[in-house]
Amino acid sequence: MSKASKANLPRFLVGIDLGTTNCVLSYTAHPDTESDVLPVAGDPPAALEMLLIPQLTQPGSVEEKSQLPSFLYQAHESELTEEDTRLPWGASASSLTGGIARFLGAKTPIRLVSSAKSWLCHADVDCREPILPLGSPDDVARISPYEATRRYLDYLKAAWNHRFPESPLEQQDVVITVPASFDPAARDLTVDAARETGLEKLTLLEEPQAAVYHWLHACGNDWRKQVGPGDIILVVDVGGGTTDLSLVAVTDTEGNLELNRIAVGDHILLGGDNMDLALAYRLKAKLAADGKDLQPWQIQAMVHHCRDAKEALLNDPNLQAVPIVVPSRGSKLLGNTLRTELTHSEVQETLVDGFFPQTPVDEHPRALIRRALTQLSLPFAQDPAISRHLAAFLSRQVNAANEVLGREERGFIKPTAVLFNGGVLKANMLADRLMTIINGWLSEASAEPAKQLTGIDLDLAVARGAAYYNAVRRGKGVRIRGGIASAYYVGIESAMPAIPGMEAPLEALCVAPFGMEEGTHAAVSQQELGLVVGEPVRFKFFGSKSRRLDTSGTLLDYWDPEELEALPEIQATLTDEARKPGTVVPVTLEARVSELGTLCLEAVARDGQKRWQVEFDVRN
Amino acid sequence: MTSNFTTFPTQPDLLHLILGAVLFITLVMLMVVARRKSPPNAEASQVQTEVVVPAPAPAPAPAPEFKAATPDAALQLLALLQQNARLIDFFQEDLKGFSDADVGAAARVVHEGGKKTLKDYFRLEPIRSESEESRVTLTAGFNAAEVRLTGNVTGQAPFTGTLIHRGWKAAEVRLPKIAEGHDVSVIAAAEVEL
Numbered sequence: 001m002s003k004a005s006k007a008n009l010p011r012f013l014v015g016i017d018l019g020t021t022n023c024v025l026s027y028t029a030h031p032d033t034e035s036d037v038l039p040v041a042g043d044p045p046a047a048l049e050m051l052l053i054p055q056l057t058q059p060g061s062v063e064e065k066s067q068l069p070s071f072l073y074q075a076h077e078s079e080l081t082e083e084d085t086r087l088p089w090g091a092s093a094s095s096l097t098g099g100i101a102r103f104l105g106a107k108t109p110i111r112l113v114s115s116a117k118s119w120l121c122h123a124d125v126d127c128r129e130p131i132l133p134l135g136s137p138d139d140v141a142r143i144s145p146y147e148a149t150r151r152y153l154d155y156l157k158a159a160w161n162h163r164f165p166e167s168p169l170e171q172q173d174v175v176i177t178v179p180a181s182f183d184p185a186a187r188d189l190t191v192d193a194a195r196e197t198g199l200e201k202l203t204l205l206e207e208p209q210a211a212v213y214h215w216l217h218a219c220g221n222d223w224r225k226q227v228g229p230g231d232i233i234l235v236v237d238v239g240g241g242t243t244d245l246s247l248v249a250v251t252d253t254e255g256n257l258e259l260n261r262i263a264v265g266d267h268i269l270l271g272g273d274n275m276d277l278a279l280a281y282r283l284k285a286k287l288a289a290d291g292k293d294l295q296p297w298q299i300q301a302m303v304h305h306c307r308d309a310k311e312a313l314l315n316d317p318n319l320q321a322v323p324i325v326v327p328s329r330g331s332k333l334l335g336n337t338l339r340t341e342l343t344h345s346e347v348q349e350t351l352v353d354g355f356f357p358q359t360p361v362d363e364h365p366r367a368l369i370r371r372a373l374t375q376l377s378l379p380f381a382q383d384p385a386i387s388r389h390l391a392a393f394l395s396r397q398v399n400a401a402n403e404v405l406g407r408e409e410r411g412f413i414k415p416t417a418v419l420f421n422g423g424v425l426k427a428n429m430l431a432d433r434l435m436t437i438i439n440g441w442l443s444e445a446s447a448e449p450a451k452q453l454t455g456i457d458l459d460l461a462v463a464r465g466a467a468y469y470n471a472v473r474r475g476k477g478v479r480i481r482g483g484i485a486s487a488y489y490v491g492i493e494s495a496m497p498a499i500p501g502m503e504a505p506l507e508a509l510c511v512a513p514f515g516m517e518e519g520t521h522a523a524v525s526q527q528e529l530g531l532v533v534g535e536p537v538r539f540k541f542f543g544s545k546s547r548r549l550d551t552s553g554t555l556l557d558y559w560d561p562e563e564l565e566a567l568p569e570i571q572a573t574l575t576d577e578a579r580k581p582g583t584v585v586p587v588t589l590e591a592r593v594s595e596l597g598t599l600c601l602e603a604v605a606r607d608g609q610k611r612w613q614v615e616f617d618v619r620n
Numbered sequence: 621m622t623s624n625f626t627t628f629p630t631q632p633d634l635l636h637l638i639l640g641a642v643l644f645i646t647l648v649m650l651m652v653v654a655r656r657k658s659p660p661n662a663e664a665s666q667v668q669t670e671v672v673v674p675a676p677a678p679a680p681a682p683a684p685e686f687k688a689a690t691p692d693a694a695l696q697l698l699a700l701l702q703q704n705a706r707l708i709d710f711f712q713e714d715l716k717g718f719s720d721a722d723v724g725a726a727a728r729v730v731h732e733g734g735k736k737t738l739k740d741y742f743r744l745e746p747i748r749s750e751s752e753e754s755r756v757t758l759t760a761g762f763n764a765a766e767v768r769l770t771g772n773v774t775g776q777a778p779f780t781g782t783l784i785h786r787g788w789k790a791a792e793v794r795l796p797k798i799a800e801g802h803d804v805s806v807i808a809a810a811e812v813e814l
Contacts, residue, residue: 058703060802061696064794083801107811327729329811333709334718337725 015466491540705733747787
């Protein structure tokens with residue numbers, strides 16, 4: 001290969017964790033195409049570097065940190081001077097991202113954009129509409145969840161290009177991680193945001209898989225000693241805002257171990273932030289009993305202190321209490337400082353027993369009845385018990401390994417190994433409790449206890465795993481097979497005589513079967529739909545993480561409400577100069593999973609001449 | 621130590637904390653003063669020599685050179701300590717009339733935040749790894765800037781004596797970068813809630 005053409009090659013393989021609360025970027029050198037040295041799981045692990053991201057932490061003050069808090073601050077014009085918001089690469093609209101946004105937003109929450117990622121999966125909002133900060137006064141500039149995502153990526157790009165001006169991020173191969181539970185629309189939004197940022201060489205990876213890749217990287221060759229054929233690895237990822245679950249089965253194909261991601265869980269908005277909040281409110285109640293009322297800013301400060309105190313108490317079983325001190329806001333410190341303490345037993349009751357209760361495996365999350373008038377907000381999990389969510393997941397996925405491992409499981413699927421990820425599970429007491437719960441279920445069912453896989457950095461694993469995956473997918477290393485983690489269905493009104501006061505019953509047509517792999521497509525045979533030229537037509541859209549035997553074209557006239565999850569509606573608009581508006585065109589639907597991991601659905605005219613894209617992101 | 625503030629007066633700890641902090645801030649202040657006064661007065665330069673410049677070698681130097689510490693880093697550190705540890709608020713208060721429990725509660729704020737600040741922006745290492753009160757021997761050519769001899773200082777190396785204090789050394793400093801034109805003299809902005 002000539003020198004000239006080599007200069008244009010990507011020099012780095014990049015992994016980006018676009019987290020709900022923190023963004024992290026990891027990278028490794030691109031394998032030298034001349035020497036053909038490709039990283040292989042089992043080779044000495046390639047070095048995975050972390051990008052230190054310069055960010056404002058205070059007005060006018062820039063620090064480099066490996067985590068960029070996923071927050072944006074929409075400052076008032078008279079709040080900050082131009083110098084205050086300058087970054088090493090100059091000032092821009094995205095300057096107030098990261099540490100400073102969280103810092104300013106703590107005192108002025110009406111201007112703080114947070115948890116944008118959780119909105120991407122929200123069924124009832126249009127993610128391209130400016131809605132954040134939610135409920136802020138009219139003169140605060142609002143942005144859409146999509147725009148927030150784009151700005152975080154844009155910020156990472158600026159930080160990268162500042163560090164590597166010779167190798168702009170746009171020219172590198174980039175893997176972006178998404179929650180395994182992200183629906184097709186949320187994946188599309190993430191890809192669009194990345195494309196708009198100029199990232200073209202792009203692939204998506206599920207976060208729990210990224211954690212497994214990081215584990216493979218950390219183990220080197222030893223991973224084969226830790227798991228073997230027939231093992232089922234449960235990945236539990238409890239981050240700041242979300243809990244993400246996946247199952248990976250280990251199989252033996254012609255003497256080689258293979259990893260198969262066989263199931264993913266629902267999108268559960270439950271994480272470390274809920275825990276800090278729970279502790280702060282517990283302390284608030286304790287102080288209220290002493291006749292001390294807390295103001296909102298004091299609770300905010302308490303939450304912050306509880307985060308540190310919690311970690312200290314959870315990692316040191318001998319520590320009985322940690323003092324929590326909230327100083328006054330004014331310059332008079334003495335005599336105005338609020339003091340209490342967080343005790344070991346409070347943490348035990350609130351966190352360990354509250355979020356990780358020792359419940360039986362057949363006890364699943366309680367759905368509380370929602371009040372008729374709910375404000376537009378994120379669909380936070382109503383049951384805080386992670387153990388019940390986990391039990392529901394394992395029970396629902398009882399058959400997940402039947403096909404690949406040739407098993408006949410009963411009751412719930414039985415993991416043989418557990419990999420933890422996410423900041424929350426850094427706390428030994430919580431990780432131990434979760435292992436106790438899982439092994440309790442297993443011993444109830446007379447199964448062997450699962451072993452805990454260790455050796456990963458729980459805060460940085462996703463980005464690192466993504467960078468490693470980026471290297472492995474062009475080498476001979478072990479890849480996790482999976483395909484799409486859900487089957488998808490289009491709702492069709494069945495043809496039957498109209499009955500007054502009753503909606504026509506709905507049938508579900510499978511358009512994309514479970515496990516469809518990247519780069520494949522599935523035509524939906526026979527079943528034709530009539531679309532009207534020039535008019536947007538909406539379809540109900542469903543996903544199922546447990547119906548793994550339906551093939552494309554399967555028509556369901558009955559299903560268990562638990563099996564099919566209603567997703568945001570999808571829309572097809574037929575534009576065709578050759579046909580008159582209003583004409584009904586018979587079409588079939590064809591699904592395709594792109595190389596980068598997104599689902600595409602197309603309406604194909606009967607003659608096969610014309611194709612129209614079906615859009616996922618049409619919520620409003 | 622973790623439990624009850626009414627039994628808090630473990631005075632040495634608290635006093636050490638306060639005294640240590642007072643000493644520290646005095647040094648910082650003096651550095652600022654040294655920079656601001658011109659020509660530098662003898663006392664301030666003396667302090668500076670101890671803090672910053674290693675003992676000059678006995679070379680026939682024409683005139684001793686002193687570099688002025690910039691106030692920017694000192695003011696930046698004060699701002700960080702105020703932000704994280706409320707240090708200025710604490711020192712500006714009159715402790716008279718407050719109980720040890722009150723002082724203790726405030727000291728926790730200062731200690732917790734100060735510790736975090738040190739951890740975030742410096743990598744501090746003890747100069748000597750031996751335990752204090754143990755006997756140590758210094759061979760000839762030891763670094764006199766790092767180890768100070770006191771007491772019965774006579775004779776030639778090797779010197780054997782008791783390690784009183786292990787010493788501290790900043791192995792790494794990673795203070796935030798400050799934007800050009802940012803007014804560092806504002807240690808803490810006044811806050812007005814609307």
